[in-house]
Amino acid sequence: MEFKIDTKDAFTIIMPVNESISAKMTGALREKCMEMRQSGSRNFIIDLQHANEIDKEAISELVTLHEESYSLDQSLVFTGISKAVMPVLKEEEQDLLINIAPSMAEAVDIISMEILERDLFGEE
Numbered sequence: 001m002e003f004k005i006d007t008k009d010a011f012t013i014i015m016p017v018n019e020s021i022s023a024k025m026t027g028a029l030r031e032k033c034m035e036m037r038q039s040g041s042r043n044f045i046i047d048l049q050h051a052n053e054i055d056k057e058a059i060s061e062l063v064t065l066h067e068e069s070y071s072l073d074q075s076l077v078f079t080g081i082s083k084a085v086m087p088v089l090k091e092e093e094q095d096l097l098i099n100i101a102p103s104m105a106e107a108v109d110i111i112s113m114e115i116l117e118r119d120l121f122g123e124e
Contacts, residue, residue: 001016020051022057026058029065030065043074045104046077048080056088075115
C-alpha cells in the first residue's frame, strides 16, 4: 500500500492514496502507524480524501486502530471522509466510535486539544 506521509512537530499526517478502503489497506495502515510510533510519532491524522468506497471489514480495523492509539495515550483523527464513505460508517454506527473531523484544520485542533489535556492531567 502506498501512503503519503507529512510529519509535523506534534502529529503525523498519513494519507492513503487508494480509492478504496479495504481490510488489506487498513492492515497496512496499522503497520505504518506502528512503524511511525517506533520512530517517535505519537499522534496521527489519517486523511482519507482519496477514498470513494470502504469495505465493511475495513471499518472494524479503523476502530481497532483508533482504540489502540488511545490505549497508548496517543491521538488519532480521521478526516477527508467522502460523501460515499460516510453513510457506510453511519450505517454500521462506527462513526460514533472514532474521531472524525470534517476538515484538516479541525483535525489539527482535535489533536492539539488532546495533547493539551494530556499535559494538564499529567501534571496533577
